[in-house]
Amino acid sequence: MKFQRLMRSEFVKFKSTRSFFVLLGAFLVMMWLVAFLLALGIAFMIALGTSVNGSVVAVTPKLVQTFLISDTFWMVFLVLFGITVMAGEYRHNTVSMSLLLVPKRWQLLITKAVTSFLLGAVVMLIGVLGSLMIWFSMGKKSYSTWNTWIKAIFSSRVGLEVLILILAAGLLGVIGVGLGSLITNQLGATVLVLAWWFIIENIISAIPRTAPAGKWLPYHAFMSFIGAGNLFGNSTHSTIFSFLPQWDGALVLFGYAVVFLSAGLFVVTHKDV
Amino acid sequence: MPGSVPKPAIPVIEANHLTKRYGSKLAVHDLSFQVYGGKVTGFLGPNGAGKTTALKVILGLLSPSSGTATVYGQEYKQLDTPLAVVGAVIENPPFHPARKARDSLKISAACMGFSYTRIDEVLNLVGLYDVAKSRVKTFSFGMRQRLSLAAALMGNPPILILDEPANGLDPQGIHWLRQFLRSYVSGGNTVFISSHVLAEIAQLVDDVVVISQGRLVAQAPVGELLSRTTTSLRVTSPQIDKLVKVLEPFGVNIEVLAQQTVLVTGKDEGINALKVGQLAADNGIVLSELVEQRSSLEDVFLDLTSSLPTKRFSQ
Numbered sequence A: 001m002k003f004q005r006l007m008r009s010e011f012v013k014f015k016s017t018r019s020f021f022v023l024l025g026a027f028l029v030m031m032w033l034v035a036f037l038l039a040l041g042i043a044f045m046i047a048l049g050t051s052v053n054g055s056v057v058a059v060t061p062k063l064v065q066t067f068l069i070s071d072t073f074w075m076v077f078l079v080l081f082g083i084t085v086m087a088g089e090y091r092h093n094t095v096s097m098s099l100l101l102v103p104k105r106w107q108l109l110i111t112k113a114v115t116s117f118l119l120g121a122v123v124m125l126i127g128v129l130g131s132l133m134i135w136f137s138m139g140k141k142s143y144s145t146w147n148t149w150i151k152a153i154f155s156s157r158v159g160l161e162v163l164i165l166i167l168a169a170g171l172l173g174v175i176g177v178g179l180g181s182l183i184t185n186q187l188g189a190t191v192l193v194l195a196w197w198f199i200i201e202n203i204i205s206a207i208p209r210t211a212p213a214g215k216w217l218p219y220h221a222f223m224s225f226i227g228a229g230n231l232f233g234n235s236t237h238s239t240i241f242s243f244l245p246q247w248d249g250a251l252v253l254f255g256y257a258v259v260f261l262s263a264g265l266f267v268v269t270h271k272d273v
Numbered sequence B: 001m002p003g004s005v006p007k008p009a010i011p012v013i014e015a016n017h018l019t020k021r022y023g024s025k026l027a028v029h030d031l032s033f034q035v036y037g038g039k040v041t042g043f044l045g046p047n048g049a050g051k052t053t054a055l056k057v058i059l060g061l062l063s064p065s066s067g068t069a070t071v072y073g074q075e076y077k078q079l080d081t082p083l084a085v086v087g088a089v090i091e092n093p094p095f096h097p098a099r100k101a102r103d104s105l106k107i108s109a110a111c112m113g114f115s116y117t118r119i120d121e122v123l124n125l126v127g128l129y130d131v132a133k134s135r136v137k138t139f140s141f142g143m144r145q146r147l148s149l150a151a152a153l154m155g156n157p158p159i160l161i162l163d164e165p166a167n168g169l170d171p172q173g174i175h176w177l178r179q180f181l182r183s184y185v186s187g188g189n190t191v192f193i194s195s196h197v198l199a200e201i202a203q204l205v206d207d208v209v210v211i212s213q214g215r216l217v218a219q220a221p222v223g224e225l226l227s228r229t230t231t232s233l234r235v236t237s238p239q240i241d242k243l244v245k246v247l248e249p250f251g252v253n254i255e256v257l258a259q260q261t262v263l264v265t266g267k268d269e270g271i272n273a274l275k276v277g278q279l280a281a282d283n284g285i286v287l288s289e290l291v292e293q294r295s296s297l298e299d300v301f302l303d304l305t306s307s308l309p310t311k312r313f314s315q
């Protein structure tokens, strides 16, 4: 069956229910809200003429990078999105129709993984552009026009970081699809991911005995990939803030996507509907 | 392949020693049958007989524990654009409640590479055109069933597999469905339709496959089942012995009910009240009672499916 048709069919599914928009919308709202709060803080400092290490605070590409990395808590929504793409079909039994249309189940799953990757990436691009806009408007003193601002961002290393962020966001969507196939109970998978993202992984990285494993865990791998290691370095003693080198993080995150997707594929191909 | 109508001798759908277990529960047991082209074949059995299970195995939604199920000699999974070969209505119409009817069908159309004008055609056909933009959750059960039919017809497939499609349809809907399916097979297409009520589809089907407790109990043209219907006559006469002698050559079964009363049972064509009355008159026999009871197709069905020990629903 033509891959193009399968993709189109998945996009129709995406466009025709609100739940996906709610999830991705929630992600953008939270991302921009935090971006706004960060910008507000900086605007205050600029207004007060605060200086850090002798220089006056300004919205620089370096600062933008810090902001972007600090504003990633909400990316869990991209995982939840991926979960809904697959487990949502089981919840409403639309999976039978999907499998009547695409009985080779791996084709369905791969299509879902690719669509979720693309949608995750596109939404992240929108999110980043929105955040950049917010930071630009709050830090006008540093850059006179939007063009010079964007140029400054993308001619620096931050441009690369933004691209990486977009890739990583796509991978979170793929991990979600894998999880949603592995645990086809949508509510169960959602609760598990939320608990993991906000609580369990942090506990593991904080308990001295298990802390060394912390940086290998999914959320940490994601943070490592988007450059948290470069940012936090080893300046902090908290094990929660210990990360892998960036490209190791990329490999580990990619590994998680492959593992979850393969496990999900196994379950979906063996499960009766 | 779609379009190419196979020779009548080759079954369009075939189950070969199909067995499906759910855990320890045996839902379908060593089931073999064939469905031929250009006909409507009924798939009959009481609740829990395993009809849905068998159909889902044919459609690749369930994997068989053993045995095979094929369509045109291929597994459903191997078909290219399967819904353009086999249209299916399955139990519990699989639509997202928050999706509009038209959008639900867009998914299929996009997947099969059809233009969206085909959606309007099938919605029109099943009478849902006016509610195309309503969300499925606002639909009644019968409307969902119609939407299911629309989805099945989308690919204009040469084969239709329908699991109790008349469920929830109003009398007009059922009438329309019957007529539609009859004209559908007249062009060489194939319909395999399940039901737990023989009478409901007796006028529609050419052949029947009857199962009970997961096993095949009959596969025959519906005419053959019709010929299994019987007529029983309760006859009382002071000269009953004489009457029995007169009736014996007709190959009927005679059961003595009381001193002067017998129950005469025979094939429909063989015996009836008029004939017995005539015979009695011709032979000068006085009848004090003559009551005719015909068994229906439903009785044949009940008889077939109850040949196994009384059914109990259990885990």
Ligand SMILES: Nc1ncnc2c1ncn2[C@@H]1O[C@H](COP(=O)(O)OP(=O)(O)OP(=O)(O)O)[C@@H](O)[C@H]1O
Residues within 6 Å of the ligand: B022, B025, B026, B027, B045, B046, B047, B048, B049, B050, B051, B052, B053, B054, B196
């Ligand atoms: N998912 C399941 N898990 C366990 N047992 C099941 C499952 N689905 C069906 N069964 C059992 O398998 C048997 C066959 O069920 P099936 O749904 O195929 O019957 P049916 O002939 O379609 O009945 P009906 O006329 O009520 O639709 C039943 O005894 C049922 O309890």
Ligand SMILES: [Mg+2]
Residues within 6 Å of the ligand: B051, B052, B053, B091, B163
């Ligand atoms: Mg059933």
